[in-house]
Amino acid sequence: MQAKTWHLGDSHQSLVLASFGDGLPEAVYWGPPLPEHEDLPSLAAASATDVTGGMVDRNAPISLCPEASQTFPGQVGLTGRDAEGRTLLPRFRFESETVLEHGLILVYTDTDLELCLVLDLSLTPGTSLFRMQTRLESAREITVDWLAAPVFQVPAHIGDMIEFSGRWCAEFQTRRLPFAPGARTRDNRTGRSDHAHFPGLIACSGRTCNTSGEAYAFHYGWSGGHRMVAEQLADGRRQVQFGHASASMKRDRSFSTAPLYATYSGAGFNGAAVRFQRHLRDHIVVGARQPRPVxxxxxxxxxxxxxxxxxxxxxxxxxxxxxxxxxxxxxxxxxxxxxxxxxxxxxxxxxxxxxxxxxxxxxxxxxxxxxxxxxxxxxxxxxxxxxxxxxxxxxxxxxxxxxxxxxxxxxxxxxxxxxxxxxxxxxxxxxxxxxxxxxxxxxxxxxxxxxxxxxxxxxxxxxxxxxxxxxxxxxxxxxxxxxxxxxxxxxxxxxxxxxxxxxxxxxxxxxxxxxxxxxxxxxxxxxxxxxxxxxxxxxxxxxxxxxxxxxxxxxxxxxxxxxxxxxxxxxxxxxxxDWMMRADILRLDASDPAVVAEQQLAEDGARFVVFAALLRASDPILQQPLRLTGLDAEARYRISLINRQDAPGLSRGAPLLKEKELDVSGQYLMSHGLILPWRFPETIWVIEGHRQ
Structure with missing residues (x-):
């Protein structure tokens, strides 16, 4: 079957969309950047899946808005009713496309139901963050119970998800869960983003950590209640949906999701985090006082x-x-x-x-x-x-x-x-x-x-x-x-x-x-x-x-x-x-689970600061080496422990940083790491680094 194809990508990632028979597009590839000469129609053709006993004769696609009319077996992207209360079962067909410098707008219609679905898709240059939004227009008043932002398929080798919960004074709690048959649904009906429902999700492999591995990160940019669905279908495919909270949309002729921001990282959680940090700082927030006042x-x-x-x-x-x-x-x-x-x-x-x-x-x-x-x-x-x-x-x-x-x-x-x-x-x-x-x-x-x-x-x-x-x-x-x-x-x-x-x-x-x-x-x-x-x-x-x-x-x-x-x-x-408020915050993978550590790396990579807090007493008696990240392996760095005077009397040895600066390669800092003085729990070390 002939397919229309589109590619949104840069040096960090590629997203390939394909529309078969003028149907809604589906992501046939999302991951590391593809070569410029990649044959997109071949990728579309290669995405076809087999069928066997106990299945319908054609697998309904996980399109950017999965349709009930296609016998889709999971959460569909749109549920609504007409004025008489009849369930809407649209069959959208390609209407037009507008190719923009950094994105495209795809328009699909159902002429019988007089519905128009607009998919606004872009990839921000510099920060490599997708901004995806769905809009539904109706010639008649209808009731919409659910409208998903453009839906992403999660690859089969990505088996885990990290979701966010919390409470007052304990926000941003994370929980790592395996994908499993069925839907993991979080329906935040509090009317705000909420302590317990930060609108984010990270899909990752079991080996993904802060500094290595693959991650697919999502954020729904909406301040009201939202709904998230992370679903593994019975056939093994997985999808992620975000939209407004259930029952928050009412009878109208025009409906729109908030933007869904998403990115792929092959460099661990930090690879995705840096893109969100930079995009928010440089493209979302406007009018912040500079320098940031105390x-x-x-x-x-x-x-x-x-x-x-x-x-x-x-x-x-x-x-x-x-x-x-x-x-x-x-x-x-x-x-x-x-x-x-x-x-x-x-x-x-x-x-x-x-x-x-x-x-x-x-x-x-x-x-x-x-x-x-x-x-x-x-x-x-x-x-x-x-x-x-x-x-x-x-x-x-x-x-x-x-x-x-x-x-x-x-x-x-x-x-x-x-x-x-x-x-x-x-x-x-x-x-x-x-x-x-x-x-x-x-x-x-x-x-x-x-x-x-x-x-x-x-x-x-x-x-x-x-x-x-x-x-x-x-x-x-x-x-x-x-x-x-x-x-x-x-x-x-x-x-x-x-x-x-x-x-x-x-x-x-x-x-x-x-x-x-x-x-x-x-x-x-x-x-x-x-x-x-x-x-x-x-x-x-x-x-x-x-x-x-x-x-x-x-x-x-x-x-x-x-x-x-x-x-x-x-x-x-x-x-x-001045440089810290524009630095990338890189979370470090500390060997000691009692340590929470991060490295703030300047835009030009010439300097950094590491904060390493010991939240409780360590299990081993010695401080474990703290490995850094994101440095030039060939460069040399001068390392200073700027609060070395905070070492307690029970720190009786002579680790080098306790007495003087250390000059060492970036490779050493990332592979072996820093040996820090012994300290009491509920204390913090602050380390500065300058590229020589």
């Missing part, structure tokens, strides 16, 4: 207890530590003395700020700091003037279960968005504010894509009118982190946990998708407010220095030695932030 947030210092003179004193101390931005968190508006009241009443609390925010802002600006402020625009308390006047603005029934003492505003309503815009824009226009911490502290009572679209519309309008204002996405920490929200924001609050041990793991896993430049990490209080654990300032400071550095404690609690350490680490971060 952040101070007052939440864990004062909570709702705002006193102008105390806040001035805290800001002064934060500036003395090296802070360059001061963020006033929750408690400045309405009659907000706790979390039971005033959400929705976005006027300044005259009891706490009788002269408005100007005296505090003037003080902060005089210190040389930018001023930022907290909002939670999508939420409302029953104890608020807004609720008393407009209870009809609440999303869902009024007798719903409350979350964190609050309800949710219906962001699909234009009047709700107009009210919030007026409140926020007035605050920004009347005060010298350069930053918003945008919070979202409860799941939604209703699964509805229109809620997320309304949030996008509000943020887009504010960004257009106040382009100088940066926005941080916070949702009880890491509850709304995805490429959709990051098209509109410049930073994410990765977790409400400032416990450095928890942060080490969360940051390590999040680096599979997120660069340092957008990932907020703060030096928290001596005693963590979320875990109760007491941790040394050196571990807390160096952990925060691995990402976009900030402080979130009462600086008045710090001892002189803690102040000295924090100033030292902050000064080091400022001296290195």
């Amino acid at each position: 952040h101070y947030n007052c939440w864990e210092a004062v909570y709702f207890d705002h006193d102008l003179e105390e806040l001035k004193a805290i800001a002064t101390r934060a500036a003395g530590l090296g802070a360059e931005r001061f963020v006033l968190d929750d408690g400045w508006f309405g009659l907000r003395d706790d979390d039971t009241s005033s959400l929705g009443d976005w006027g300044i609390d005259k009891r706490k700020y009788p002269d408005g925010l100007t005296p505090l802002i003037d003080h902060v600006k005089a210190l040389g700091l930018e001023f930022g402020i907290w909002f939670e625009p999508e939420m409302i308390n029953e104890d608020s003037d807004l609720f008393r006047s407009r209870p009809d603005w609440v999303l869902g029934p009024l007798d719903q279960v409350r979350g964190r003492q609050q309800l949710v505003l219906d962001m699909a309503r234009e009047d709700v968005r107009a009210y919030l815009y007026d409140c926020i824009s007035a605050t920004l226009a009347q005060n010298d504010i350069g930053y918003i911490k945008w919070d979202h502290n409860r799941v939604l009572p209703v699964v509805d894509a229109a809620q997320t679209e309304g949030v996008y519309a509000l943020i887009d309008r504010l960004r257009a009118d106040f382009p100088h204002v940066e926005i941080e996405s916070c949702a009880s920490g890491g509850g709304r982190i995805d490429f959709g929200i990051l098209e509109r924001t410049q930073r994410v609050w990765l977790s409400d946990s400032n416990d450095a041990l928890e942060r080490q793991r969360i940051q390590h896993e999040a680096a599979l998708f997120l660069p340092a430049s957008v990932t907020g990490s703060h030096v928290g209080p001596r005693v963590s407010h979320t875990s109760g654990r007491t941790l040394d300032i050196r571990l807390r400071a160096w952990t925060a220095a691995q990402r976009h550095l900030g402080f979130e404690m009462d600086p008045r609690e710090l001892s002189d030695s803690e102040i000295a350490t924090l100033k030292e680490v902050t000064g080091w971060w400022k001296a290195n932030r």
Whole structure:
């Protein structure tokens, strides 16, 4: 059968699509880059599979939108109903193609049902990340229950998947599972990306690790609820689907998925992670302040207890530590003395700020700091003037279960968005504010894509009118982190946990998708407010220095030695932030499971820094060599242990790095690795490397 073929590829990967008999295209190859002379029609012909007893006479393809009309035996790419409730069984046929510089748009139609399916496919140059989106148009109103972004087939030799779960203060938990007959379905109906449902998946082989092996990585760039299906059919084939959460699409004539980002790596998880990091930093996030300013947030210092003179004193101390931005968190508006009241009443609390925010802002600006402020625009308390006047603005029934003492505003309503815009824009226009911490502290009572679209519309309008204002996405920490929200924001609050041990793991896993430049990490209080654990300032400071550095404690609690350490680490971060915020975060495969280690490699490869944290006591008594990655094997590097003074008295030997620098080849560093001094658990080594 004659096939139309298309190839999207670069020096990192190739994707070959084939359409047989004008049917929907299927991926007949996805993997390492093919040679330019490859015969694509031959690849299409070679993709035909056999049939035998107990099977239908032709295997339905895993097309970019598998069709029920083709007797597809698994999850189909589109399920919907017409106005009379009859199930739609489209048979799409090729209509047109538009070849773009870095992609193509394929249009397929079903004339009987008056449906049009548009597949928008591109491969971003430089970052080698696929961006794939499906759009459905109907001449009549229909109900769509499921529409998948373009569907990928996972090769048979890729037997594992890594999925993401988590909870508040323990985001980005990973679980490695084998593909098995049946569907692994995760249907996130919380209305946001969510702590427990980061919209990502990595398919890999059993041997894949950070630095070697094959990986196929996916991310669905959507801030509302999503659905993921990783399915092994009875015949052994495997598919991966992403789309909006079940029941989030309603009756309409036009439907669209969010973009699905995907990439193939033959260089382990790091190969895929670097592409996501670079693409997000260079192609998604717009308007981030450069250089990235050292952040101070007052939440864990004062909570709702705002006193102008105390806040001035805290800001002064934060500036003395090296802070360059001061963020006033929750408690400045309405009659907000706790979390039971005033959400929705976005006027300044005259009891706490009788002269408005100007005296505090003037003080902060005089210190040389930018001023930022907290909002939670999508939420409302029953104890608020807004609720008393407009209870009809609440999303869902009024007798719903409350979350964190609050309800949710219906962001699909234009009047709700107009009210919030007026409140926020007035605050920004009347005060010298350069930053918003945008919070979202409860799941939604209703699964509805229109809620997320309304949030996008509000943020887009504010960004257009106040382009100088940066926005941080916070949702009880890491509850709304995805490429959709990051098209509109410049930073994410990765977790409400400032416990450095928890942060080490969360940051390590999040680096599979997120660069340092957008990932907020703060030096928290001596005693963590979320875990109760007491941790040394050196571990807390160096952990925060691995990402976009900030402080979130009462600086008045710090001892002189803690102040000295924090100033030292902050000064080091400022001296290195320009190259570090553009560095690739490479996760290291530590031989010791008690060690979490990463290597941040500069764009030009001329320098790097390694952070190696020991989260618990090691099983072996000696430190195991730590192998590095991504270096020039032929080059020589000068290696320095920059915090060697932290070696404890029980480190009684004389490993070389404890006394002086090491000059050695990249091959040695990647094959043998560094021998580091013995240390106590809950400590960190920081190693710098410079190519000679």
